[in-house]
Amino acid sequence: MMENSVAHLTRRKPKKPKKKWKKPLIITFSILIVLGGLGFIYQKELVRLGFNMFAAGTVKEALDKSYKGVGDREAPVVQHTEPFSLLLLGIDQRDNEPSRSDTIIYSVVRPEDNKVLLLSIPRDSYTEIVGRDVKSKINSAYAHGEAKMAMDTVEKLLENKVDFYAAINFHGLKDIVDAVGGVELPIKKNIENKNKAHEKLFVEANKPIYNGEEALGYVRYREDSDFNRTMRHRIFLSAFMNRALEVKNLTKIPDVIQIAGSNFTTNMTSDFIVNFAESLYMKDSAPTISNYMLKGDGKMRSGTWYYDLSEDDLKYVRGMIASWLDPNTTQLIEPESTDESGKADTSDTANKS
Secondary structure, three states: OHHHHHHHOHHHOOOOOOOOOOOOOOOOHHHHHHHHHOOOOOOHHHHHHHHHHHOHHHHHHHHHHHEOOOOOOOOOOOOOOOOEEEEEEEEEOOOOOOOEEEEEEEEEEEOOOOEEEEEEOOOOEEEEEOOOOEEEEOOHHHHHHHHHHHHHHHHHHHOOOOOEEEEEEHHHHHHHHHHOOOEOOOOOOOEEOOOOOOOOOEEOOOOOOEOHHHHHHHHHOOOOOHHHHHHHHHHHHHHHHHHHOOHHHHHHHHHHHHHHHOOEEEOOOHHHHHHHHHHHHOOOOOOEEEEEEOOEEEEEEOOEEEEEEOHHHHHHHHHHHHHHHOOOOOOOOOOOOEOOOOOEOOOHHHHHO
């Protein structure tokens, strides 16, 4: 079956080879790595010494507190060397609003190949919400049934398993950023909410360092597109990782982990996360990360804007995921990058975003 799927989908090959990403630039996944093994990207001779001196006990304690099972779903038995899937959820809870998942990324990790697939699912995607027997925006699944409903809904949509989830609440972002003395962000023009229905938000451009409140505004800004919003999340996490791993901030790692841990939940055990993070960063190079965003078109229904996913694209994505989850795959289906409109884009700019 897999050979037929691969053959059927050869028409979607990229126009030219993709460049390898040399740094992890993804929201939630990057936070997960921070929690699981800060320090592992230093020289290998210093890894264990630095980790044991500053973070070992704190990491284990924080991750144990962050563990949260998923209802009646049995915890999967997965070796950290085997391919596994991970649903990454960025939770943005505001005053008088339910806790919707503003960032939804289905990822497949292949530890042996040092590869990661990241599939961004637009938060307004119109789909069946499993457990409610209705069709609505996919980000409402977490609001009504937390991780279990989100996992069940994504499994049905993508027709592939979800082994684990990791959810980060943006509420703690301000304190995390302030703990490392702020972050550098490439903001070239002022960011401001102009829609009266949205909360007031203003971030001044061209500042050398942005504090926690300003960084929160940067990732929360919602008046352009899901594509740009997701890109800002990746940029922020890259900036935060670089800042947190500066030598002067090494002693602050326990504080950062404690803050992040109180806003982080997952059904992965602390041992699994630490072993995975260590094996990932003890390799000779950073993982190769492949990105894709589900394609579709916007449509109004009863006065509400939804994102209608392309059935052809869903079929393509389901086959791609299956190839990545298969430990015996000899030729992975590599995704094309996509631009804001959802069209294929293999330019250098797209690959660097």
